[in-house]
Amino acid sequence: MIEIKNVSKSFGGNEILIDINAVMETGKTNLIIGTSGSGKTVLQKCMVGLFEVDKGDILFDGKDLTTMSEEDRKELRQQIGMLFQGSALFDSMTVEDNVKFPLDMFTKWSHAKKIERVNDVLERVNLKDTNSRFPAEISGGMKKRVGIARAIVLKPKYLFCDEPNSGLDPQTSMVIDKLIHEITKENNMTTIINTHDMNSVMEIGENILYLYNGKKEWEGTSKEIIFSKHDKLNEFIFASEFLRDAKDMRMLEEKGIIDNDRNMEEIMRDGGANLVMGDEDKEPE
Numbered sequence: 253m254i255e256i257k258n259v260s261k262s263f264g265g266n267e268i269l270i271d272i273n274a275v276m277e278t279g280k281t282n283l284i285i286g287t288s289g290s291g292k293t294v295l296q297k298c299m300v301g302l303f304e305v306d307k308g309d310i311l312f313d314g315k316d317l318t319t320m321s322e323e324d325r326k327e328l329r330q331q332i333g334m335l336f337q338g339s340a341l342f343d344s345m346t347v348e349d350n351v352k353f354p355l356d357m358f359t360k361w362s363h364a365k366k367i368e369r370v371n372d373v374l375e376r377v378n379l380k381d382t383n384s385r386f387p388a389e390i391s392g393g394m395k396k397r398v399g400i401a402r403a404i405v406l407k408p409k410y411l412f413c414d415e416p417n418s419g420l421d422p423q424t425s426m427v428i429d430k431l432i433h434e435i436t437k438e439n440n441m442t443t444i445i446n447t448h449d450m451n452s453v454m455e456i457g458e459n460i461l462y463l464y465n466g467k468k469e470w471e472g473t474s475k476e477i478i479f480s481k482h483d484k485l486n487e488f489i490f491a492s493e494f495l496r497d498a499k500d501m502r503m504l505e506e507k508g509i510i511d512n513d514r515n516m517e518e519i520m521r522d523g524g525a526n527l528v529m530g531d532e533d534k535e536p537e
Protein backbone atom coordinates (compact mmCIF):
# COMPACT_ATOMS: atom_id res chain seq x y z
CA MET A 253 0.00 0.00 0.00
CA ILE A 254 1.21 3.48 -0.80
CA GLU A 255 -0.28 6.44 1.05
CA ILE A 256 -0.01 9.94 -0.35
CA LYS A 257 -0.59 12.55 2.33
CA ASN A 258 -1.05 16.26 1.65
CA VAL A 259 1.43 16.24 -1.23
CA SER A 260 2.13 19.54 -3.00
CA LYS A 261 4.66 20.30 -5.71
CA SER A 262 5.47 23.50 -7.60
CA PHE A 263 7.85 24.34 -10.41
CA GLY A 264 9.03 27.95 -10.52
CA GLY A 265 5.99 29.24 -8.69
CA ASN A 266 3.52 27.14 -10.71
CA GLU A 267 1.54 24.85 -8.46
CA ILE A 268 1.47 21.49 -10.25
CA LEU A 269 0.19 19.24 -7.43
CA ILE A 270 -2.04 20.74 -4.77
CA ASP A 271 -2.57 18.96 -1.46
CA ILE A 272 -3.09 15.45 -2.86
CA ASN A 273 -4.32 12.71 -0.56
CA ALA A 274 -4.73 9.16 -1.83
CA VAL A 275 -4.19 5.50 -1.07
CA MET A 276 -2.80 3.09 -3.67
CA GLU A 277 -3.98 -0.33 -2.64
CA THR A 278 -1.95 -3.54 -2.61
CA GLY A 279 -2.88 -6.20 -5.17
CA LYS A 280 -4.81 -3.70 -7.23
CA THR A 281 -4.34 -1.71 -10.41
CA ASN A 282 -4.57 1.89 -9.20
CA LEU A 283 -5.18 4.34 -12.03
CA ILE A 284 -4.30 8.02 -12.18
CA ILE A 285 -6.38 9.70 -14.86
CA GLY A 286 -6.78 13.28 -16.05
CA THR A 287 -6.23 15.47 -19.08
CA SER A 288 -2.81 16.20 -20.46
CA GLY A 289 -0.95 18.49 -18.08
CA SER A 290 -3.09 17.66 -15.05
CA GLY A 291 -0.05 16.36 -13.17
CA LYS A 292 -0.14 12.57 -13.54
CA THR A 293 3.51 12.14 -14.48
CA VAL A 294 4.68 14.64 -11.88
CA LEU A 295 2.74 12.73 -9.22
CA GLN A 296 4.29 9.41 -10.26
CA LYS A 297 7.75 10.97 -10.33
CA CYS A 298 7.20 12.34 -6.82
CA MET A 299 6.08 8.90 -5.68
CA VAL A 300 9.25 7.19 -6.89
CA GLY A 301 11.51 9.96 -5.61
CA LEU A 302 12.57 11.33 -9.02
CA PHE A 303 11.06 14.67 -7.89
CA GLU A 304 11.17 15.91 -4.30
CA VAL A 305 7.82 17.05 -2.95
CA ASP A 306 7.52 20.57 -1.48
CA LYS A 307 5.12 19.37 1.19
CA GLY A 308 3.55 16.14 2.35
CA ASP A 309 4.44 12.49 2.85
CA ILE A 310 4.56 9.39 0.67
CA LEU A 311 4.41 6.19 2.68
CA PHE A 312 5.41 2.83 1.19
CA ASP A 313 3.84 0.29 3.55
CA GLY A 314 4.28 2.78 6.36
CA LYS A 315 7.81 3.95 5.45
CA ASP A 316 8.00 7.60 4.49
CA LEU A 317 9.98 8.19 1.28
CA THR A 318 10.22 11.93 1.97
CA THR A 319 12.13 11.52 5.22
CA MET A 320 14.06 8.26 4.78
CA SER A 321 17.85 8.06 4.50
CA GLU A 322 19.55 7.77 1.11
CA GLU A 323 20.42 4.16 1.98
CA ASP A 324 16.78 3.27 2.71
CA ARG A 325 15.76 5.00 -0.52
CA LYS A 326 18.19 2.84 -2.48
CA GLU A 327 16.70 -0.25 -0.90
CA LEU A 328 13.16 0.95 -1.65
CA ARG A 329 14.05 1.73 -5.27
CA GLN A 330 14.95 -1.92 -5.78
CA GLN A 331 11.38 -2.81 -4.84
CA ILE A 332 10.02 -0.43 -7.48
CA GLY A 333 9.53 -1.45 -11.10
CA MET A 334 8.94 1.23 -13.71
CA LEU A 335 7.47 1.09 -17.17
CA PHE A 336 8.28 4.42 -18.75
CA GLN A 337 6.22 6.31 -21.27
CA GLY A 338 7.42 5.08 -24.69
CA SER A 339 9.05 1.98 -23.13
CA ALA A 340 12.53 3.65 -22.95
CA LEU A 341 14.44 0.57 -24.08
CA PHE A 342 18.14 0.83 -24.88
CA ASP A 343 18.22 0.71 -28.68
CA SER A 344 21.76 -0.64 -28.88
CA MET A 345 20.99 -3.56 -26.57
CA THR A 346 19.16 -6.80 -27.36
CA VAL A 347 15.86 -7.68 -25.70
CA GLU A 348 17.75 -10.03 -23.39
CA ASP A 349 20.27 -7.37 -22.34
CA ASN A 350 17.52 -4.78 -21.85
CA VAL A 351 15.63 -7.08 -19.49
CA LYS A 352 18.82 -8.23 -17.76
CA PHE A 353 19.95 -4.64 -17.13
CA PRO A 354 18.35 -4.24 -13.66
CA LEU A 355 19.83 -7.61 -12.62
CA ASP A 356 23.30 -6.42 -13.70
CA MET A 357 22.76 -3.19 -11.75
CA PHE A 358 21.36 -4.58 -8.55
CA THR A 359 22.34 -8.24 -8.13
CA LYS A 360 25.50 -10.28 -7.95
CA TRP A 361 23.83 -13.33 -9.46
CA SER A 362 25.72 -15.64 -11.83
CA HIS A 363 25.19 -15.10 -15.57
CA ALA A 364 23.25 -18.37 -15.79
CA LYS A 365 20.88 -17.36 -12.98
CA LYS A 366 20.28 -13.98 -14.59
CA ILE A 367 19.48 -15.56 -17.95
CA GLU A 368 17.10 -18.00 -16.27
CA ARG A 369 15.21 -15.11 -14.67
CA VAL A 370 15.22 -13.12 -17.94
CA ASN A 371 13.76 -16.13 -19.76
CA ASP A 372 11.11 -16.56 -17.05
CA VAL A 373 9.87 -12.98 -17.36
CA LEU A 374 10.08 -12.99 -21.17
CA GLU A 375 7.95 -16.10 -21.17
CA ARG A 376 5.51 -14.41 -18.78
CA VAL A 377 4.97 -11.55 -21.23
CA ASN A 378 4.67 -14.01 -24.13
CA LEU A 379 7.99 -13.08 -25.71
CA LYS A 380 9.79 -16.39 -25.55
CA ASP A 381 12.73 -16.68 -27.96
CA THR A 382 13.01 -12.99 -28.74
CA ASN A 383 16.21 -12.66 -26.67
CA SER A 384 18.53 -11.73 -29.50
CA ARG A 385 16.28 -9.19 -31.23
CA PHE A 386 16.90 -5.46 -31.03
CA PRO A 387 14.17 -2.94 -30.15
CA ALA A 388 14.11 -1.66 -33.74
CA GLU A 389 13.20 -5.17 -34.89
CA ILE A 390 10.05 -5.58 -32.79
CA SER A 391 6.59 -3.97 -32.82
CA GLY A 392 5.36 -1.25 -30.43
CA GLY A 393 3.27 -3.74 -28.46
CA MET A 394 6.26 -6.07 -28.12
CA LYS A 395 8.41 -3.17 -26.92
CA LYS A 396 5.88 -2.47 -24.17
CA ARG A 397 6.00 -6.12 -23.17
CA VAL A 398 9.81 -6.01 -23.03
CA GLY A 399 9.39 -2.88 -20.87
CA ILE A 400 7.05 -4.79 -18.56
CA ALA A 401 9.47 -7.74 -18.41
CA ARG A 402 12.28 -5.37 -17.44
CA ALA A 403 10.07 -3.64 -14.86
CA ILE A 404 9.21 -6.91 -13.10
CA VAL A 405 12.53 -8.72 -13.42
CA LEU A 406 13.55 -7.80 -9.84
CA LYS A 407 10.15 -8.95 -8.50
CA PRO A 408 9.12 -5.48 -7.35
CA LYS A 409 6.48 -4.87 -4.70
CA TYR A 410 5.46 -1.67 -6.46
CA LEU A 411 4.96 -1.21 -10.19
CA PHE A 412 4.65 2.19 -11.84
CA CYS A 413 3.46 2.49 -15.45
CA ASP A 414 3.26 5.83 -17.22
CA GLU A 415 0.86 5.63 -20.17
CA PRO A 416 1.51 1.95 -20.94
CA ASN A 417 -0.86 2.08 -23.91
CA SER A 418 0.33 5.20 -25.66
CA GLY A 419 0.73 4.59 -29.38
CA LEU A 420 -0.96 1.18 -29.34
CA ASP A 421 -4.16 0.07 -31.08
CA PRO A 422 -7.17 -0.69 -28.81
CA GLN A 423 -6.76 -4.46 -29.03
CA THR A 424 -3.05 -4.47 -28.24
CA SER A 425 -3.74 -1.95 -25.45
CA MET A 426 -6.14 -4.43 -23.88
CA VAL A 427 -3.51 -7.18 -24.04
CA ILE A 428 -1.05 -4.91 -22.23
CA ASP A 429 -3.66 -3.86 -19.65
CA LYS A 430 -4.65 -7.45 -18.95
CA LEU A 431 -1.02 -8.47 -18.63
CA ILE A 432 -0.29 -5.72 -16.10
CA HIS A 433 -3.49 -6.57 -14.23
CA GLU A 434 -2.70 -10.30 -14.08
CA ILE A 435 0.90 -9.75 -13.02
CA THR A 436 -0.35 -7.41 -10.29
CA LYS A 437 -2.64 -10.15 -8.94
CA GLU A 438 -0.08 -12.97 -9.29
CA ASN A 439 2.54 -11.08 -7.31
CA ASN A 440 0.22 -9.05 -5.06
CA MET A 441 1.92 -5.86 -6.21
CA THR A 442 0.80 -2.29 -5.67
CA THR A 443 0.48 -1.07 -9.24
CA ILE A 444 0.02 2.53 -10.32
CA ILE A 445 -0.91 3.33 -13.91
CA ASN A 446 -1.15 6.74 -15.52
CA THR A 447 -3.58 6.69 -18.37
CA HIS A 448 -6.11 8.55 -20.43
CA ASP A 449 -7.28 5.38 -22.13
CA MET A 450 -10.99 4.89 -21.46
CA ASN A 451 -10.78 1.16 -22.14
CA SER A 452 -8.21 0.84 -19.35
CA VAL A 453 -10.40 2.82 -17.00
CA MET A 454 -13.35 0.53 -17.60
CA GLU A 455 -11.45 -2.77 -17.75
CA ILE A 456 -8.83 -2.51 -15.00
CA GLY A 457 -9.88 0.58 -13.00
CA GLU A 458 -10.08 -0.95 -9.54
CA ASN A 459 -9.11 2.26 -7.79
CA ILE A 460 -9.13 5.43 -9.85
CA LEU A 461 -7.88 8.91 -8.98
CA TYR A 462 -8.99 11.74 -11.19
CA LEU A 463 -6.66 14.74 -11.28
CA TYR A 464 -7.78 18.13 -12.52
CA ASN A 465 -5.32 21.03 -12.60
CA GLY A 466 -3.16 19.33 -9.98
CA LYS A 467 -5.98 18.58 -7.55
CA LYS A 468 -7.57 15.24 -6.83
CA GLU A 469 -11.13 15.87 -7.93
CA TRP A 470 -12.60 12.39 -7.61
CA GLU A 471 -11.76 8.83 -6.68
CA GLY A 472 -13.59 5.55 -7.05
CA THR A 473 -13.96 2.40 -9.12
CA SER A 474 -14.85 1.93 -12.79
CA LYS A 475 -18.36 1.00 -11.73
CA GLU A 476 -18.69 4.19 -9.71
CA ILE A 477 -17.58 6.23 -12.72
CA ILE A 478 -20.64 4.99 -14.59
CA PHE A 479 -22.90 6.46 -11.90
CA SER A 480 -20.81 9.51 -11.08
CA LYS A 481 -22.50 12.90 -11.36
CA HIS A 482 -19.17 14.74 -11.24
CA ASP A 483 -19.39 17.13 -14.20
CA LYS A 484 -15.69 17.55 -14.94
CA LEU A 485 -15.07 13.81 -14.63
CA ASN A 486 -17.96 13.00 -16.94
CA GLU A 487 -16.80 15.57 -19.49
CA PHE A 488 -13.36 13.99 -19.41
CA ILE A 489 -14.35 10.32 -19.48
CA PHE A 490 -17.41 10.50 -21.69
CA ALA A 491 -16.09 13.10 -24.07
CA SER A 492 -18.06 11.98 -27.12
CA GLU A 493 -21.79 11.55 -27.62
CA PHE A 494 -21.13 7.90 -28.41
CA LEU A 495 -19.48 7.35 -25.03
CA ARG A 496 -22.27 9.24 -23.25
CA ASP A 497 -24.77 6.86 -24.86
CA ALA A 498 -22.61 3.91 -23.85
CA LYS A 499 -22.59 5.23 -20.27
CA ASP A 500 -26.40 5.43 -20.29
CA MET A 501 -26.69 1.86 -21.54
CA ARG A 502 -24.20 0.59 -18.97
CA MET A 503 -26.15 2.36 -16.21
CA LEU A 504 -29.34 0.64 -17.32
CA GLU A 505 -27.52 -2.70 -17.28
CA GLU A 506 -26.07 -2.08 -13.85
CA LYS A 507 -29.49 -1.13 -12.49
CA GLY A 508 -30.86 -4.37 -13.93
CA ILE A 509 -33.27 -2.45 -16.13
CA ILE A 510 -31.93 -4.14 -19.22
CA ASP A 511 -30.21 -7.45 -19.65
CA ASN A 512 -26.54 -7.61 -20.45
CA ASP A 513 -27.42 -9.82 -23.42
CA ARG A 514 -30.11 -7.40 -24.48
CA ASN A 515 -32.14 -7.97 -27.59
CA MET A 516 -31.88 -4.69 -29.42
CA GLU A 517 -34.90 -5.44 -31.62
CA GLU A 518 -37.10 -5.79 -28.57
CA ILE A 519 -35.67 -2.67 -26.99
CA MET A 520 -36.20 -0.59 -30.08
CA ARG A 521 -39.75 -1.86 -30.72
CA ASP A 522 -41.17 0.67 -28.28
CA GLY A 523 -38.60 3.25 -29.26
CA GLY A 524 -36.67 2.50 -26.08
CA ALA A 525 -39.01 4.91 -24.31
CA ASN A 526 -39.28 2.99 -21.06
CA LEU A 527 -35.56 2.40 -20.94
CA VAL A 528 -34.26 5.89 -21.27
CA MET A 529 -35.80 6.72 -17.93
CA GLY A 530 -34.26 5.15 -14.87
CA ASP A 531 -36.51 3.51 -12.24
CA GLU A 532 -36.72 6.61 -10.13
CA ASP A 533 -37.75 8.73 -13.11
CA LYS A 534 -40.68 6.51 -14.08
CA GLU A 535 -44.21 7.86 -13.89
CA PRO A 536 -46.34 5.97 -11.38
CA GLU A 537 -48.47 3.38 -13.21
Ligand SMILES: Nc1ncnc2c1ncn2[C@@H]1O[C@H](COP(=O)(O)OP(=O)(O)OP(=O)(O)O)[C@@H](O)[C@H]1O
Pocket residue numbers: 263268286287288289290291292293294295448
Ligand atom coordinates in the same frame (compact mmCIF):
# COMPACT_ATOMS: atom_id res chain seq x y z
N1 LIG B 1 10.47 19.30 -14.78
C1 LIG B 1 9.47 20.18 -14.89
N2 LIG B 1 9.71 21.50 -14.76
C2 LIG B 1 8.72 22.40 -14.86
N3 LIG B 1 7.43 22.08 -15.09
C3 LIG B 1 7.12 20.80 -15.24
C4 LIG B 1 8.12 19.77 -15.16
N4 LIG B 1 7.52 18.58 -15.35
C5 LIG B 1 6.23 18.84 -15.55
N5 LIG B 1 5.98 20.16 -15.49
C6 LIG B 1 4.66 20.80 -15.65
O1 LIG B 1 3.73 20.15 -14.79
C7 LIG B 1 2.46 20.08 -15.40
C8 LIG B 1 1.95 18.66 -15.31
O2 LIG B 1 2.72 17.86 -16.16
P1 LIG B 1 2.61 16.29 -16.24
O3 LIG B 1 3.70 15.82 -17.15
O4 LIG B 1 2.55 15.72 -14.89
O5 LIG B 1 1.20 16.13 -16.94
P2 LIG B 1 0.45 14.78 -17.31
O6 LIG B 1 -0.85 14.78 -16.59
O7 LIG B 1 1.35 13.63 -17.10
O8 LIG B 1 0.17 15.01 -18.87
P3 LIG B 1 0.23 13.95 -20.10
O9 LIG B 1 -1.11 13.26 -20.10
O10 LIG B 1 0.38 14.83 -21.30
O11 LIG B 1 1.38 13.03 -19.92
C9 LIG B 1 2.61 20.63 -16.80
O12 LIG B 1 2.13 21.95 -16.81
C10 LIG B 1 4.11 20.61 -17.05
O13 LIG B 1 4.50 21.64 -17.88
Ligand SMILES: [Mg+2]
Pocket residue numbers: 292293294414446
Ligand atom coordinates in the same frame (compact mmCIF):
# COMPACT_ATOMS: atom_id res chain seq x y z
MG1 LIG C 1 2.28 12.24 -18.36
